[in-house]
Amino acid sequence: MSARRLWLARHAQPLVAPGTCYGALDLPADAAATAESARRLAAALPHGLAVRHSPLQRCELLALALQGLRPDLTLQADARLAEMDFGAWEGRPWDAMARADIDAWTAAFATHRPGGGEALERMLARVGAALRDAQSRTHGGRDVLWITHAGVARCVQWLLQAAPGAALRADAWPTAAPAFGAWTVWDLE
Secondary structure (H helix, E strand, C coil): CCCCCCEEECCCCCCCCCCCCCCCCCCCEHHHHHHHHHHHHHCCCCCCCCCECCCHHHHHHHHHHHHHHHCCCCCCCEEECCCCCCCCHCCCEHCCCCHHHHHHHHHCCCCHHHHHCCCCHHHHHHHHHHHHHHCCCCCCCCCEEEEECCCHHHHHHEEEHHHCCCCCCHHHHCCCCCCCEEEEEEECC
């Protein structure tokens, strides 16, 4: 039997001005880009996998478009797969954030709540719980697809690749994530 995998797909380009902080903002994604991403993903996915998606509409739209092409897929929203909440920073241009606020976040990267929102250690805890579920036999030994965000993809990378006990610092945090409408695949076993 082949190893079970986590397919980690990122939503299509959201309808927001470039350079805007939009973590928890519930924005739609470009409809044409969503349809194209769903088409490519539908062709690549194995049959009968478990699908979980962020409840934010940019992910839900991709999940619904995918299910329209692949009726064998059953969708379930999972709040643990939502993007980080940046509090008062949401909807603001990144270059409008005070340098002192950015520096405070990077200095206490794990525990600081940017914009009064969510601390990274909290996000890692919820993504880690979802990852443990995916690694267990909860899904009947099937592959799992998450339709989610860049921040969640970076959390998965950290959780699967960081050395045990590694310090969670801004300069050690993964920067790679799937492009809009693209995906990566991780072995779960």
